[in-house]
Structures are given as C-alpha cells and as structure tokens.
Amino acid sequence: MDMDEVQRSIQEDLTQLADPLSQMEYLLACARASQGIPPEQRREEDLVPSCQARTWVITSWDGGLLRMQADSESFLVKGALALLCEVYNGRRREDIQVFTCRLLEDPGFTGRLTGEQRKGLASILERLHEEAAQ
Amino acid sequence: MTEYFPILSTQVNGSPLLYYDNAATLQMAAPVQEAVAEHYRTCNGNVHRSSHAMARSTEERMEAARETVRAFLGAEYPEEILFTSGTTQGINLLARIYEDQLLQPGDEIVVTALEHNSNFLPWLEVCRRTRAVLRVVPLTPDGDLDLEAYERLLTDRTRLVCMTWISNAIGTVNPVERMTALAHQAGAKVLVDGAQAVLHRPVDVTRLGCDYFAFSGHKLGALTGIGVLYGRRELLDNLRPPFFGGGMISTLEGLHPSYAPLPYRFEAGTPNYVGAISLGAAIDFLNRFGIRALTAQAETVLNGIQSIVLAHGGSIVGNPQVRAGVLSVLFPGVHPYDLACILDPFGVAVRAGHHCASYALAQLCISETLRISPAFYNEPEELPQFEEALERALHLLGIAAS
Amino acid sequence: MIDRQQIKAALLARKEQSAACARQICERTYRGQEEFALLFRRYLCGKFMLELEDLDTDDFYRICQYSVEKASLYPPGSIDAAEFASKCGGATTATNKKVLFIMALRRELHIPITVEEAVSVDLLSQLIAICYQKLEG
Numbered sequence: 001m002d003m004d005e006v007q008r009s010i011q012e013d014l015t016q017l018a019d020p021l022s023q024m025e026y027l028l029a030c031a032r033a034s035q036g037i038p039p040e041q042r043r044e045e046d047l048v049p050s051c052q053a054r055t056w057v058i059t060s061w062d063g064g065l066l067r068m069q070a071d072s073e074s075f076l077v078k079g080a081l082a083l084l085c086e087v088y089n090g091r092r093r094e095d096i097q098v099f100t101c102r103l104l105e106d107p108g109f110t111g112r113l114t115g116e117q118r119k120g121l122a123s124i125l126e127r128l129h130e131e132a133a134q
Numbered sequence: 135m136t137e138y139f140p141i142l143s144t145q146v147n148g149s150p151l152l153y154y155d156n157a158a159t160l161q162m163a164a165p166v167q168e169a170v171a172e173h174y175r176t177c178n179g180n181v182h183r184s185s186h187a188m189a190r191s192t193e194e195r196m197e198a199a200r201e202t203v204r205a206f207l208g209a210e211y212p213e214e215i216l217f218t219s220g221t222t223q224g225i226n227l228l229a230r231i232y233e234d235q236l237l238q239p240g241d242e243i244v245v246t247a248l249e250h251n252s253n254f255l256p257w258l259e260v261c262r263r264t265r266a267v268l269r270v271v272p273l274t275p276d277g278d279l280d281l282e283a284y285e286r287l288l289t290d291r292t293r294l295v296c297m298t299w300i301s302n303a304i305g306t307v308n309p310v311e312r313m314t315a316l317a318h319q320a321g322a323k324v325l326v327d328g329a330q331a332v333l334h335r336p337v338d339v340t341r342l343g344c345d346y347f348a349f350s351g352h353k354l355g356a357l358t359g360i361g362v363l364y365g366r367r368e369l370l371d372n373l374r375p376p377f378f379g380g381g382m383i384s385t386l387e388g389l390h391p392s393y394a395p396l397p398y399r400f401e402a403g404t405p406n407y408v409g410a411i412s413l414g415a416a417i418d419f420l421n422r423f424g425i426r427a428l429t430a431q432a433e434t435v436l437n438g439i440q441s442i443v444l445a446h447g448g449s450i451v452g453n454p455q456v457r458a459g460v461l462s463v464l465f466p467g468v469h470p471y472d473l474a475c476i477l478d479p480f481g482v483a484v485r486a487g488h489h490c491a492s493y494a495l496a497q498l499c500i501s502e503t504l505r506i507s508p509a510f511y512n513e514p515e516e517l518p519q520f521e522e523a524l525e526r527a528l529h530l531l532g533i534a535a536s
Numbered sequence: 537m538i539d540r541q542q543i544k545a546a547l548l549a550r551k552e553q554s555a556a557c558a559r560q561i562c563e564r565t566y567r568g569q570e571e572f573a574l575l576f577r578r579y580l581c582g583k584f585m586l587e588l589e590d591l592d593t594d595d596f597y598r599i600c601q602y603s604v605e606k607a608s609l610y611p612p613g614s615i616d617a618a619e620f621a622s623k624c625g626g627a628t629t630a631t632n633k634k635v636l637f638i639m640a641l642r643r644e645l646h647i648p649i650t651v652e653e654a655v656s657v658d659l660l661s662q663l664i665a666i667c668y669q670k671l672e673g
Contacts (some may be wrong), residue, residue, distance in 0.1 A: 013544045020147055020479040022547055028530055029543040052487065052502065053469050074469040075531060076476075082538055112475040114487075481642075518636050525633075529585045529606065 003099045006087045014108030023108045027079030034082035036071035053077055059131060065090050066128070075115055080109060084121070088128055096132035101125050122133030135511040138163045138419075142336045142511060149481030152516050152523075154439075156432075157302050157330060157507035158485055160355040162416070169415035170357065173408060181407045182398065183380045196407040199414025200397075206417045207347060208338035209364055213396035216370075217405050221329040222252035224348040224363030225296075227400070228325060229256035230376040232264075232294060239265035242291045245321070246271040246279055247497045248301040248308070251490040253327040255350075257296055266293070273497045277304050277452025284313065288320035294323045299331035303491035304452035304498075305460040307335075314343045323369070329353055332510065334432070334458040336425045339364055351409060356416040360409025363400075370396055379403040409467070427508035429458070435508040436461060438517045443506075446524060451495075451503050462489075462503035465493045469533050470504040476530055480523030554582035561645050564671065572671075573664045580660075583640055584633075594659045600630040600637075647671060 001009065017023050037046075037056050048054040051076035060067045068089050070081035083103065088096065091112070103109045110118050137502050139161050144151045153161060173195065179188030181196050182320075197212070206211045218224040232243075247270050261268040269292075271284045279297075288295075295317040299310050314324045325346040328337060332349045339347050344374050346369075351360035365373075375382060375393060379402035385392045393399040420428065440450060443463045451462035465473065470486035477484060485505045488495050495501060557579040566572045581588055584603035591599060622665075638654040641647045647667045657663045 010540070013540055016544065017547060021476075022551060024476055024479070025530060025547055026543060029547070030538050030540070033538040033543065053471055077474050083540075086538060086540070087322050112478070114471065114475075117471065518632055521632060522636055525604065526585065532606075 003087050003091060003095055007101065007103060009115060010083050010086065010103065010109070011106055014106060017108070020112060021053060024076065024112050027076050027083075028110075029079070030082040031075040031079035034071075034085070036068070036078060037069050042069065042071065048124055050116070050119055050123045051077070052116045055081070055120060055124075056125055057081070057127070059128065061093075061131075064092055066093075066096065066132070068128070070124075074117070076112060077120070080113070080121060081124075083109070084124070093132040135513075138165065139511050140164060146481040146483075147479040149479070149523075150516075150519065152482045152512070152520055154508050154512065154520075155483045155485050156333070156509035156512075157353075157489075157505065159352045159358070160509060161358075161511070162332065162355045162412075163419045165419050166412055166415045167353055170393045170408060170412050173411055179409075180404055182405075188211040190377045190449045192407055192411075195414075196410045198406070199410040202414040203362055206337065206421075207362070207364055208340050210340065210459065211367050214364055214367050215368065216365065216397045216400045217359045217410050218348075218363050219359050219406060220350040220352075220361035221250075221327060221348045222350075222361075223392055224252050224361050225325070225327065226256050227363060227376060228346055228365075229260045231373050232387075233260045234376060235265040235374060237266045237293060240291060240378040241293045242269055242287075242289060243285075244269045244271060244287050244292055244295040244317075245265070246284075246297050246308070247273045248277075248279065248303070248306055248494045249296065249298055249491070250302050250327065250329065251492075252329075253296050253298060253325075254493060257294075259443070267291075270493075271297075273494070275498075276453045276454055277306050277498060279306070279308055279313075281309070281313070285316060288316060288322065290321060292317070292320050292322040294390045295322050296327070298327040298329075300334055300458050301481050301491070301494065302330050302460065303494050303503070304454070304462045305457040305490045306452060306454035307456040307458050309332075310344065311342050318343065325428075330459055332430050333420075333425070345369055351413040351416065354413065354416045354420060356413040357406075357409045360406045360413050362413075367396065370400070375399045375402065377402045381405070412531075421511070431510045432508050432512065433460070434514060435512045435517070436506075438514055439506055439520065442517065442524060446528060451498060451500060460505055460507040462505050464500070464503055465528065468528065472531055473504050477523050480519075480526065481522060554636075557582065558644055561647075561671075563581060568663075569668050572668050573661075575663050576667065577660075579645070580637070583637060591660070594661050596660045596663055597630060597634065599631040599660060604630050606632060610640060641667065 013026065014023050017026055039056060042056045046058050048055040048057055053072050055072040055077055056070065058069045066088055068085050070085055072078040072081060104118060104122055141161050142151060142153060177188050177191040179192045181184060181189065181193040183189060191441045200212050200215050203215050209215060218227060220498045227386050243261055243266055245254055245257050245268065258268055269287045271287060274280050286391045295307055297310060300307050310326055317324045323345040326342065326344040328347050328349040332354055347364040349362055352358040382394050382402040384394050440461055443450065446515055448463045448465045451464060474484050474486035487502050491504055494501065557575045561575050561579065577588060577591055581611055585606065586603055589604065593599060639647060643647055647670050649667060649670055653666060654663065657666060
C-alpha cells in the first residue's frame with residue numbers, strides 16, 4: 001500500500017471503532033505491538049524537544065528509504081508514533097515529499113492527546129519532511 | 135449542591151461527569167450566572183465615566199462587589215481592594231512596582247520552592263532586571279517548606295517575601311501567619327498568593343498580617359478575567375501606578391497628571407466590572423454556606439480519593455504536615471497524561487502535568503503528576519464511579535505495558 | 537509492521553460480545569439456565585475485565601478481589617491488606633466492586649435483585665441462579 005492508502009486504512013480503523021475508549025484501546029494495542037526503542041538505545045539527542053512525555057525518534061536513510069524508530073513514556077503517544085511509523089517507514093524521499101499527513105487532524109487519532117502532545121507529533125512530522133527534502 | 139450547578143449533571147461519553155479539576159477552575163453556580171445575565175439584561179454601562187442611569191447603576195454594583203471582597207478578605211478599607219484580571223496580573227503589577235520604585239541592586243526577594251510560576255517568574259525577572267538577588271526557600275523531602283532555611287534566608291537586605299498559602303501542585307498548606315511575622319521582624323514586606331487558599335481557608339488579611347494578597351475570581355466560581363490584589367492602604371498610598379490609561383487620574387493640566395485616589399489609580403482602563411459583579415455574587419453564594427463547611431465536604435471526598443489511589447498501588451506526592459485541596463498522584467509505569475486521557479471518557483476530569491509549578495516538582499525529583507482536586511459540590515457517592523474508572527484505566531494501561 | 541487488522545478485529549469482537557451478552561439477557565433470547573449462565577459469566581468478565589478462564593473459582597468475593605488485583609499494581613492476594621481504614625464506609629475495594637456489579641445488573645440488565653439479596657450470596661453459581669429465577673419467575 002502507498003502512504004495515502006495506509007493513512008486511509010488507519011483512519012478507517014478509527015472510524016469503525018467509533019467511541020473514544022475503543023480508539024484509545026487501539027492506540028494502546030498498537031503501542032504494545034510496536035518494537036519501540038530499547039531503553040539502552042534511547043539517547044538524549046534523540047529526545048523530541050517539544051513533547052511533554054519523554055519521546056524519542058531515531059531516523060536514518062538506508063538506500064534512499066526512511067528507517068524510523070520511535071518510543072515514548074506515554075503509551076498513547078507511543079501508539080500514535082507506531083501508526084506514523086506504519087505510514088512513513090521504508091518510504092522514499094520523493095514519496096514523503098508529496099505526501100500530506102492528515103492523521104493529526106483526525107479526532108480519533110489525536111482527540112485524546114493534549115495540545116502540547118499534538119504539537120510534539122507535528123514537530124516530528126515536520127522533521128521527517130525536512131529530512132526527506134534534503 | 136447539584137441544584138446550584140446544573141453543569142455537574144453533564145454526561146461525558148455516557149458517563150456522569152466527575153469534575154475533579156477544581157484547582158484549575160471552579161464551576162460557576164447558577165445564582166452567579168444569573169447575576170451576570172441580570173446585569174446585561176437590566177443595566178450595563180461603563181463605570182467611572184458617564185453619569186447616566188445605566189453607568190451609575192453599574193458603578194454601584196461594582197463598588198458593592200468591592201465591599202463584598204473587602205469583607206471576605208477581612209481588609210480594613212475598600213480602597214485596599216484593587217481589581218485585577220487575576221492573580222498573575224496582580225502579582226505582575228506588584229512586581230513592576232518593585233522593579234520601578236522599591237528595589238536597589240543587592241536587595242533580596244525571597245520566594246518559596248512551592249510557588250506557581252505566576253509568583254515565581256515575575257520575581258526571577260525583576261531580580262534579573264534590577265540586579266536584586268532571588269532567594270528560594272527549599273522544601274523538605276515531605277514537601278513542606280524548610281522553615282529553618284527560611285529563617286536563615288531573611289536578612290536586612292530582604293525587601294519582600296512572596297509565598298503561596300496552599301500549593302496548587304501538592305496541596306501543602308504553609309504557615310503563612312508565622313512566616314509573615316518572621317518576615318516583618320526582618321523588616322521585609324509580605325505578599326501571599328491566595329489563589330488556591332481562598333476556597334479552602336477563611337481569609338483574614340489583618341490577622342495574617344500580610345502586606346499584599348492576590349487571588350483569582352474564577353477559583354471562587356466567578357468569571358475568568360477578574361481577580362484582586364489587596365494592599366495595605368499605608369503602603370499603596372506611597373506607591374506610584376505602574377500602568378496608565380483612562381480612569382486613573384484626577385486632573386491632567388498640560389503634561390502634569392494628578393493621579394486618582396485609591397484604588398482607582400491602580401485600575402487603569404475599563405475595569406472588568408462584570409467580572410467584579412460576578413465575584414461579588416460568587417462570594418455571596420459561598421458565604422451562604424461558609425468556607426469552613428465547604429472545605430470539610432471537599433476534604434471528605436479528597437480523603438476517599440486518597441484511599442482509592444493507595445488501594446490501587448498509587449502513591450501520593452508529598453507528605454506535608456497539612457494538606458488541602460489537591461492530591462498529586464503517581465502510578466508506577468503509568469504516565470500521568472495517559473491516565474488523565476483514559477479517565478476522561480469515563481467522565482473523570484483531572485489534570486496531568488507540572489501544573490505550572492515545575493520548580494516545585496523538580497525539587498521532589500518529579501516532572502509530572504496526575505492532580506485530583508475535588509470541591510465542595512463533589513460527593514462521597516461519586517467515589518465508586520471514580521474507583522471503577524481508575525480500575526479500568528489502569529487495566530488498559532497495564533495491558534499496554536505488558 | 538503492526539497487525540492492525542487483528543488489533544481492530546479483536547477490539548470490535550470484544551465490544552460486540554459485551555453488547556450481545558447484555559442484549560440477549562435483556563431480551564431473554566437464551567435457551568435455558570445453562571445458556572443464561574454462560575451469558576452471565578461473559579457479561580461479568582466484560583465488566584470485571586477478566587477472561588472466562590480467570591473464573592476458576594466459584595467464590596464471588598475472590599473473583600472481585602482478583603479483578604481488583606489485575607487492575608491494580610499490588611501483588612496478588614495483598615489487596616485487602618493494603619486497604620486503609622479511612623476508606624469511606626469501611627468497605628474494601630472488592631466489596632465495593634461487588635456492590636457496583638449488583639447495581640449494574642439492575643441498571644443494565646434490569647434484573648430486580650436487591651443489594652441485600654446479593655450481599656448474602658457468596659458463590660457465583662448462587663448469584664447466577666438467583667438472577668435466573670428473578671428473570672424467569
């Protein structure tokens with residue numbers, strides 16, 4: 001699936017789950033299923049500055065494809081990051097550059113997060129797109 | 135009480151609302167809402183400007199509210215009651231006065247480690263600008279102020295001591311009367327931040343002995359955007375206003391203003407007269423029951439919540455000698471934000487974060503907590519719902535952690 | 537890669553199962569006491585966030601305690617010892633849970649069982665029998 005298709009699939013999942021509690025359970029289950037970043041690999045320089053809960057994002061480019069790992073002390077944020085990884089991991093620079101992420105506008109995705117947490121996720125997306133444009 | 139607070143009958147995601155974020159803001163009682171609506175329905179005019187009936191009537195209501203606040207605080211004179219936009223603005227007003235008129239390089243200002251940012255940052259900035267020295271009263275491991283350290287910080291250079299009465303982060307009740315007496319012995323003036331205390335302790339500024347006292351109206355169920363800075367008349371009389379605009383001069387002859395008497399010289403611009411009227415109505419409403427009785431009801435629910443938290447493996451942040459109004463709690467392996475988010479669809483409204491008191495939490499080696507702050511309109515009958523919500527939330531997060 | 541479809545399917549299935557159990561009990565579409573008992577147990581599991589295999593005892597108070605332990609962070613068996621005397625009404629968390637469940641039976645399943653009747657019951661099988669009798673006469 002391309003990035004738009006993955007995004008649409010995630011939005012459909014959240015719509016089907018409908019109520020806020022089920023949507024949060026979905027994020028928490030994604031957090032559990034995510035590999036995250038092992039504690040010994042979490043470095044200060046990988047901390048996302050604007051996140052209220054400590055959140056780490058590690059990115060690298062392998063053969064022109066994005067490799068992204070993410071983790072957070074907040075399970076809800078970790079779950080949201082796991083879904084962003086689903087969308088962005090393994091994608092080419094040119095695909096990321098033309099992609100518009102609408103997940104942060106989806107109430108099912110970020111409706112339970114605080115404004116500060118949403119800003120933190122937005123800063124992560126901004127960074128991914130900046131790296132892709134380099 | 136619910137008859138006075140229809141908002142408490144709201145349902146959130148099909149669950150009854152349990153509003154436990156009263157340290158952030160208190161819900162507005164129906165009589166106070168009616169006072170605001172009635173004002174706009176029957177008489178609204180700008181104050182201290184026009185002479186028509188609408189303006190005169192509004193002015194009378196605002197000044198009546200000032201008198202209500204005077205009596206509520208136990209102040210001697212109504213001109214000691216300055217209407218502000220809230221605790222933050224009141225403290226910043228005083229900070230600007232100290233910066234412009236009262237501080238020299240090397241002077242000292244004492245604040246405590248428990249302060250909300252609104253009573254910490256202004257003084258940090260004032261000291262930076264004036265080259266005065268900021269001294270911070272440290273905490274004990276239990277979250278009380280270290281009073282021995284406080285006494286050692288007081289010197290003949292101390293000009294002002296700024297202290298919160300009740301911590302908004304962990305609920306510590308400070309011995310403000312005793313601390314005020316010690317400050318005065320050292321020749322310093324005292325500002326008390328009463329934002330949390332006004333709902334949990336009867337206030338008598340004369341008995342407390344403080345020189346300044348600040349609080350916000352919305353913590354008593356008035357409109358937001360209204361607050362009070364109390365200042366002893368003999369001090370305010372000798373201070374120049376820091377902000378300028380309409381309504382604060384007696385005369386202006388050429389380039390020579392003659393400033394209005396107290397309190398108006400410190401209330402430049404159109405005052406929030408509707409806010410003041412709502413504050414008067416809010417105090418009148420609370421006075422029907424008495425702060426002591428209202429506090430007792432809130433404490434009953436707070437104790438019940440504490441038991442539930444402890445029974446589910448949570449811990450209470452701080453163990454001060456006296457606590458009121460709030461509990462900050464932590465659950466191992468669970469981020470407070472996650473818990474607050476998941477409690478919300480069960481109808482439980484609480485706050486997670488550093489509560490604008492990150493310095494205080496850092497002294498206790500903590501960055502965020504879950505803060506629970508019931509009020510007098512919460513009831514013990516709500517506790518089973520709270521407990522069930524907490525269990526379900528911990529269960530969900532426990533699954534996520536496993 | 538996360539198996540989102542499996543996650544979503546499991547969540548939807550659990551939601552539907554809880555709602556279906558409650559619906560079947562309310563609409564009396566079960567056939568006989570045995571089927572009612574299974575629906576009742578599934579409904580109880582949904583409310584207590586347990587799995588059917590967790591109901592390995594007939595001691596209803598013990599089931600309530602286990603549900604609290606599973607949600608709590610205290611070690612198994614230590615819940616009552618951790619309760620504070622100042623807890624409102626002197627009731628333990630597990631007893632509160634029992635009372636809350638009875639209130640849910642009345643509110644959600646319209647089973648006219650009183651708290652006094654339920655409090656006198658120690659075994660889950662007894663509670664199921666009483667509720668069945670209340671519904672069927």
